[in-house]
Amino acid sequence: MDWLRPGALVALLCTGSLLPVSSAAAQGPQGEGEEEASPEAGAPEAASPEDAQAAQQAREHFRTGMEHFEGRRFREAIHEFQLAAALVPSADLWFNIARASEELSDLPSLEQAVEYYRRYLRDRVDPPDRDAVEARIASLEERIEAAREAQLRRPDTGTLRIGVETEGAQVRLDGQPSGETPVPAPISVEPGRHRLDLEREGYVPFRSEVRVEPGVVTTAYADLVPATRYRAVRGRRIFTWITAGLAAAALGTSIGLGVHARSRADEDLSDGRRWAAISDYVLGSALVLGVTSVILYFVEGRAVGTERIGPDDEPLEASRPRPGAF
Template structure:
């Protein structure tokens, strides 16, 4: 069992051994702080930040954050400057003489960050504005779009137009205008035109086919009624009824053919095609005879 005197001697020896180590740590923090001061005075703010950050890791004195905020502000890193000042205000003595200055600077920096923006002008109405890939509204947008200081990629997209892209550097507290100049894209224009024109053809064909079927049905009903009321099979009334029935058959056949043509055109339009595809050509030829009639459909797709 170790005597009490021996314990006291060991504790004293350990304390003596730790004092130089603590002194070295404090000395290193002071050295790093002084190096940071020298770098700051020479305009090397990146080096000052590095030295003061290392000093803060060894000796977390709140005033170091106050100094760091100044270096960050000089580099235009306003959000980092605000964060450093907030750390200082959180951890510093409330009676510290720099408190009021820090609060005022935080407010000023936040106002500057709010003014950092891009203003997009021009471009087709309704185009999508993307800032660094994020949707930020539609054109026209006269109000500024708030961004952080630094480099940003602006893109504007609209159907039927080639995409507009631009890389801009926005200084802290400033607004940068981005003038959009978009040219119609040949592919997009053809798609848009095709989307407007292609559905019209099958609609017309379907409508005409339906009208023909209805007319044929009406004619057939009248022919049947006249045939029933005819005095004999060889009478003029019976001949007229047979002629009307033939016309009804031809008309209904044409209606069926028109509807089929509309379906073909619709299917071809849905299948798409390259930019070099020739336009569809459709020809309709009515035919008729003693046994019936219809419409012959010929075309190239």
């Protein structure tokens, strides 16, 4: 009961080498007046090429099935034994199919094992191990009944627990909203695979597939990673505002000198002209400083570096401004 039946191979080796005896040899004694059957009439006829080819194919399938069984590839072994039996039926092949099916242990395979053990007892002439096979059938039927009862008691749903450290993330299960993190209680779901999505602004979206078994609590751990975002670091406009201040001061001084030059021109024309020239000179300086401050505004205000910001727009790290930015 612990191994396969090599007798199937013996039957396959014999099959195809001989055909059944002729009809003349199968008849009873010759009656009076009838010609005696020729000696060759009872001799076995050579197998037809088709029968020999079928027997050869069956032997190959049987040997392949034995190799699969020894390698514990039981489904492949069953397939090869069934192919051999389709070509040359044999009770020992039924036994081998039953043994391989029994090794698979799932409910359909156990039911198949019982079926083929019964075929073996039906087709084998006076099987020497009938009592052992019948006891095996009874044991398998008990296992089948227990498996069926276990299926009836098996829970119809599973439980999914979601573990996330980041708060405020939107949870979606199979595309349907399921609240925010932290999820207060486990979720009851149908057995099988489910798509889990977690999203929060400023974080890389989390996507995963979770398999839930019936009656089992499955925990899915998710680690939300902050999205990598950068912003430009602007230079400080120190010289811009200094130059603009000097330009404003020069403009004010020029205006003051112009007023003073006009008042002096009423008393002394030459003195008034001198102060007017100074006012014009200072006004020109104010214009130059004003243009320079405008240029510096754009030069100093350009980006001199970048910084990575977190989900709450807080700087995480920044590159240092280049010394030659100005």
